[in-house]
Amino acid sequence: MMVTWVHGQFNRISGTLVFDPANIAASSLExxxxxxxxxxxxxxxxxxxxxxDFLDVEKYPKITFSSTHVSPAGLDHAKVTGNLAIRDITRPVILDVRWAGPSRFVDDNETFTTFGFRAKAEINREDFGMTWNMEMENKGFMVGKHVFITLNSEADLVSGEKPSGE
Known part of the structure; x- marks a missing residue:
């Protein structure tokens, strides 16, 4: 038992996505x-x-994810298997990914092709060495073991070509 769910976010994220809706299995994510x-x-x-007690950002300043396999799971859906590293501990994680797009828009006379992505996963924080907790009076614990991850992102096509399958 715990008190409630806490929503948090990271506001400094970078990455590289290789994505072709006509060949999902060839996609990759860093x-x-x-x-x-x-x-x-x-x-x-x-x-x-x-x-x-948790992330130890002084010692481990980065969290990384590197995909190892992408499996199509529908027209706008894939399972992305990869390695998640937190606190210098790496574990396999499967992201359930959905996307929307492509969408095109013009800004300052330049045309952009954009996709939106949402990825979800669940991890056990203790698997990554984050074991701190505090017992509460009712014998429950202050912090739950499970962390529910949601990644929302937007990616612009950079090749200047139309994506395959359009």
Whole structure:
């Protein structure tokens, strides 16, 4: 048992996506997150989550994900298997990915082709060495083991070509 769910976000993320809707299996994803960019809206909690009890951002400043396999799962859906590294511990994770697009728009007389992506996964924080907890009076614990990850992103086509399958 825990008290409630806490929503947080990382505000310094970079990555590379290779994506072709006509050949999903050839896709790949590399993501790097600045762990110190964690934000939950409560500075005291953010400081604790950045500490050695959890992310230990001084020692492990980056969180990374590197895909190893992509399996199509529908017209706008794929399972992306990869390695997630947190605190220098790497574990396999499967992202359930959905996308929308392509969408085209013009900005300053330049045409952009954009896709939107949402990826979801669930991990056990203890698998990544984040074992701190505090027992509460009712015998429950302050922090749950499960972390629900949602990645929302937008990617612009950079080749200047139309994506395959259009």
């Amino acid at each position: 993501v790097e997150i600045d762990a110190a960019g964690l934000y939950t809206g409560i500075e005291k909690r953010d400081t604790h989550l950045r500490s050695s």
